[in-house]
Amino acid sequence: MLSSKVFSELLSSKGFNFYTGVPCSLLSGLIRIIDDDPETPYFPAVREDAAVGLCAGAYLAGKLPVLLMQNSGLGYCLNAFTSLNLIYKIPVLVVMSWRGEDGSDAPEHIIMGEINQKLLQTSSMEYSVLSSDNYEASLNTALQKIKEGLPYTLLVGKGHFNEGH
Amino acid sequence: MKGTEAFEEIIPLLTDEAVIHANGYICRESFNIKDREGNFYMIGSMGLASSIGLGVAISRPDQKTVIIDGDGNVLMSMGTLAMIAAAAPKNLLHIVIDNEAYESTGSQRSLSNSVALEKVAQSAGYLQTKKVTSKDQIKYAFQELMGKDGPSFLLIKVEPSFDKSTGRVRHTPEEITTRFMKSLNPTKD
Numbered sequence: 513m514l515s516s517k518v519f520s521e522l523l524s525s526k527g528f529n530f531y532t533g534v535p536c537s538l539l540s541g542l543i544r545i546i547d548d549d550p551e552t553p554y555f556p557a558v559r560e561d562a563a564v565g566l567c568a569g570a571y572l573a574g575k576l577p578v579l580l581m582q583n584s585g586l587g588y589c590l591n592a593f594t595s596l597n598l599i600y601k602i603p604v605l606v607v608m609s610w611r612g613e614d615g616s617d618a619p620e621h622i623i624m625g626e627i628n629q630k631l632l633q634t635s636s637m638e639y640s641v642l643s644s645d646n647y648e649a650s651l652n653t654a655l656q657k658i659k660e661g662l663p664y665t666l667l668v669g670k671g672h673f674n675e676g677h
Numbered sequence: 678m679k680g681t682e683a684f685e686e687i688i689p690l691l692t693d694e695a696v697i698h699a700n701g702y703i704c705r706e707s708f709n710i711k712d713r714e715g716n717f718y719m720i721g722s723m724g725l726a727s728s729i730g731l732g733v734a735i736s737r738p739d740q741k742t743v744i745i746d747g748d749g750n751v752l753m754s755m756g757t758l759a760m761i762a763a764a765a766p767k768n769l770l771h772i773v774i775d776n777e778a779y780e781s782t783g784s785q786r787s788l789s790n791s792v793a794l795e796k797v798a799q800s801a802g803y804l805q806t807k808k809v810t811s812k813d814q815i816k817y818a819f820q821e822l823m824g825k826d827g828p829s830f831l832l833i834k835v836e837p838s839f840d841k842s843t844g845r846v847r848h849t850p851e852e853i854t855t856r857f858m859k860s861l862n863p864t865k866d
Contacts, residue, residue, distance in 0.1 A: 530736065555735070555764060557728075558756030565725030566760070569697070569732020572717065572858055573740070577732075595721025600850040661854075 514644045516541035516673045522648065523578060524552060526655055528605060530570040531555070532563045533580030538609035538668060541676030543580055560585030564592035567604040576658070578605045583612070583628045583667075584621065593637055593663060601661030605654055610641075613669045632665060639665035642672060678812045679838030680776050684710055686815040687745070687772065694741040694770075695733050695861060699726040699750040701781035702839040703774060707745060708846045714860040718846045718853050724753035727761065727771065733861075734766035734828075740861060741768050741823070748775040748789035755797065762802030767826040770819075771798070776837045784837050798830035805829035 520542060531546050531554040533539075547554040557563035560581045567577035581589075586608065597604060611617050612625015632639050638657055640650040647666075654664040684706045697717045698704045704718040717733075719726050730744035751758070751773055761771065777790045799806040805825055807818050815833065822829040848856070 530732075555760070558760055561722075561725065562728045562754060562757050562760060565722065565728025565754075565757070566732040568725070569729040569734075570736045571732075572729070572854070573695075573733045573736035573861055574858075575732075575736045592722045592725060596719070596725065599721070600854045602854060661851075 513674055514642075514647055514672050516545050516676065519647065519673065520545045520549070520552065522651060526651060528576045528578045529553075530567070530575035530577040531580065532557045532566045532577070534558075534560050534563060534582065534585055535580075536582035536609040536611070537675060538582070538611070538670055539580050539607065539673060541674045542607070544676040546580075559588055561588045561592045564589050564596065564604065568596055568600075568602045571602055571604065576605075578607060580607045582609045583624050586624065586628055586631055590631070590635055593635055597663045598636060602663075603658040603661050604663045605658060606663060606665040608665050608667050610667045610669045617670075628667070637663060637665055639667055642666045642668045644672065678810070678835050680774055680780070680835040681706060681838050681840070682812050683774055683815060683833045683835050686812055687819065690816060690819050691743070694743045695737070695857070696743045696745060697726050697730040697733065699723075699744075699746045701747060701749075701779075702843070703745055703747050704846050705781075705843045706839070709843050714856045717857045718848070720846060720850065724750050724757075726750055727754055727757040730769065730771070731757065731761050731764060731766065734769040735764050737861060738766065738768055742766070742770070744769070744771045746771060746773045748773060748777060748794060749779050749787050751794055752788055752792070758798050758801040758803070761828050762798075765802075765804070766828055769827045770822050770829045770831065771803070772819075772831045772833065774833050774835055776835050778837050780837045780839045795830055795832040798832075803828045803830045806832075808832040808834065810834045
């Protein structure tokens, strides 16, 4: 298991300095640590596409933003990713929890859990599946893509971060 | 007042503000009256001009930020009014050109003929809200709101008037990003 604390410190050390999102229980520990630390300002968003917009504005104004969300919000974001981020070259790091990864989650998560990678691929949204072995390398890849002006997603399955509730 | 007249009143009042434009005829009217490097023309992602503007305003508290939004955009992302009110950026003015229609797609009606958007903004917690219905009120309302701490909301009721021959924004999206970022940070390459 990857410590939420270690990961949030790694994000800060890489220069990420603006956080928003819509919560997921799998990310609860990470969100709590970020929200509790005045050095990592966290702005709750009402829906995932509004969080994409917020991150875009923050980036335009010189910040390096992170969007924390559940994969159930991916559909809301597709228009924003395709008609804003990808064509304007406005990057964002998306930390997206992967509910329904193994098909044994609650019914509402099964279909999105099965298709979220295909949706990202179809939308030309680059991503990595995060694990405790590859998280630093994945974050470095993400930073490289962000420098190129591309959004990048880290998909995080159940049990990778310690939860905070 | 016609929508175009509202733009003709607002645009000359802008100085060094960062201005985020909603998609549709709002981008096109503003671009064709006066193009500015500090204009962000959001040509897609309907509903997100408000959240983009909020992101700019809270990231750069020293930078006056204006959102020029439309009623359809505000109705689509009404929740963002709550985000703006909660974040409470003093440097943000949210202007809504309200023609009660989706004019650039054929003037289908929206819901703002029966939903008072300025009251929604006020209830959400914007510090200042104002509604104007005539051209000669715009300058005073704009200057009054710019002189006070925001977040502020200025609803401008207009009649549909968009001329379809008005050209589209001629910069590419990537150019819009580059010039807008440069205008916010002119010393950086």
